[in-house]
Amino acid sequence: DVKVTQSSRYLVKRTGEKVFLECVQDMDHENMFWYRQDPGLGLRLIYFSYDVKMKEKGDIPEGYSVSREKKERFSLILESASTNQTSMYLCASSLSRAGYGYTFGSGTRLTVV
Template structure:
C-alpha cells in the first residue's frame, strides 16, 4: 500500500521556536507539496517541489521554508513559529504524469502557544 507519512500527528511548540515538519513518501513521486488547512479557508498551498533540490513558493509561503535533499523526503520549516501558524499541515505527493491528483498524508496538527 503506497503511503505518504508525516512524522508527527500532533505538535505543540512555543512562539519563536524553529519547527520542522517531516514528510516521507514511498511511491517514487517527483512532486511533493505542503498545504495548510484552516476552517473556512480550505487547503492553501505553502510550498511545492517538482524534483530533488527544486522548490517553488505556493500561495502563502511567508514564514515558511522547505528542504528536499532526497526524492522521498520533503520538510517544511517554520523559521520562528507564531500563533497564526497554528493549523493542520498536510503533505502530498504525485507522479510527474497522471491525472489522479495527490496522495495525502494524515496531517500534522500544530499548535503554537
C-alpha cells in the same frame, strides 16, 4: 500499500521556536506539496517541489521554508513559529506534472502557544 508519512500527528511548540515538519513518501513520486488547512479557508498551498533540491513558492510561503535533499523526503520549516501558524499541515505527493491525483499524509496538527 503506498503511502505518505508525516512524522508527527500532533505538535505543540512555543512562539519563536524553529519547527520541522517531516514528510516521506514511498511511491517514487516527483512532486511533493505542503498545504495548510484552516476552517473556512480550505487547502492553501505553502510550497511545492517537483524534483530534488527544487522548490517553488505556493500561495502563502511567508514564514515558511522547505528542504528536499532526497526524492522521498520533503520538509517544511517554520523559521520562528508564531501563533497564526497554528493549523493542520498536510503533505501530499503526486506522480507527475500532468495533474494526477494526490496522495496525502495523515496531517500534522500544530499548535503554537
